[in-house]
Amino acid sequence: MPRPNPAQLAYGSATVVCSTLAMLLLSETRSGGWIAVIAFAALALGLLVALTAPSTRPTPKRHRVVARADAAAGTRSPAARPDPVPAQHAASAAPAPAATAGLGARH
Template sequence: MQRPDTARLTWGSATVVLATVALLLLSGTTTTPGIAAACAAGLLLGVLVAVTMPVRAGRVKTSGAVPPDPGNEEVRAAVPRVRAGTGTRTGS
C-alpha cells in the first residue's frame, strides 16, 4: 500500500469529522454505545474515502528547459580593463 499524500489525509480527516457530526446530529443519540457507534461509522467512512481516492498519474511532464524571464537577463557593458601597476596606490 502506498503512503497517503496530503490530499488523501485531508479528505479522509474531513470525512471523519463531518460524517461523525452529521450522524450524531441526525440520530440524536445521547447514550455511550450510540455515540461510539456514530464515531466508528464516521471513522470507517473516512478510511474508505482515503483509501478509494484515485491516485495521481505522476509528475507533470514538461517539454525541456524553461526559458528565462525576459526581465531577468544579465546586462554586460564593455569596460576597459585597468591593471594595477607598480606605481599605483590600491589601499587608500
Template sequence: MPRPNAAQLAYGSATVVFATVALLLLSRATTGPGIALIGVTSLLLGLLVVLTMPVAAARRSRAHRAAAADAAGRAENAEIRVPAARP
C-alpha cells in the first residue's frame, strides 16, 4: 500500500476529530466503554476516509509521464524531418 499524502492525512485526521466530537455530543456517553467505542468508531471512519480518497498525485504523475513521452516522440520526429527543396 502506498504512503498517504498530506491531504489524505489532513482529511483523515479532521474526520477523526470531528466525528469524535459529534458522536460524543450526540450520544452523551459518559461511561468508559461508550467513550472507547466512539473513539474506535471515529478512528475507523478516519481510516475509511483516508483509504477511499482519490490520489490525485498518482493520476497527475501518470498524465505528466504520458505528456513527456508524447513531447519526446514529437522531438524525435522533428529531428528526422528534412525540409524539401523548393522548386
C-alpha cells in the first residue's frame, strides 16, 4: 500500500476532527458508548477522505530530471525505450545449424 502524502494526511485529520465535533454537538450525547460510536464513525470517514484525496503526480520538470539522470547513467527511461520486437513463429525461424541439429534427435 502506498504511503499517503502530507496533503492526504491533512485532509483525513481535518475530517476526523471536524466530523467528530459536529456529530457530538448535533447529537448531544453523554454516554460513553455513543461517543465511541461517533469517534469510530469519524475515524472511518477521515480514512475514506484520506484515501480518496488525489495524490500528487510528478511534474514535467521531474520527468526531465529523471530522464537526464538516466541519460547520465547510460540507461533509458521507460518512455524512451523502443517497443519489443515480436517473437517470430517457429515455421518462419531460420533452420538450426548442423552441429546442433542432431543433439535432440534419436539415432
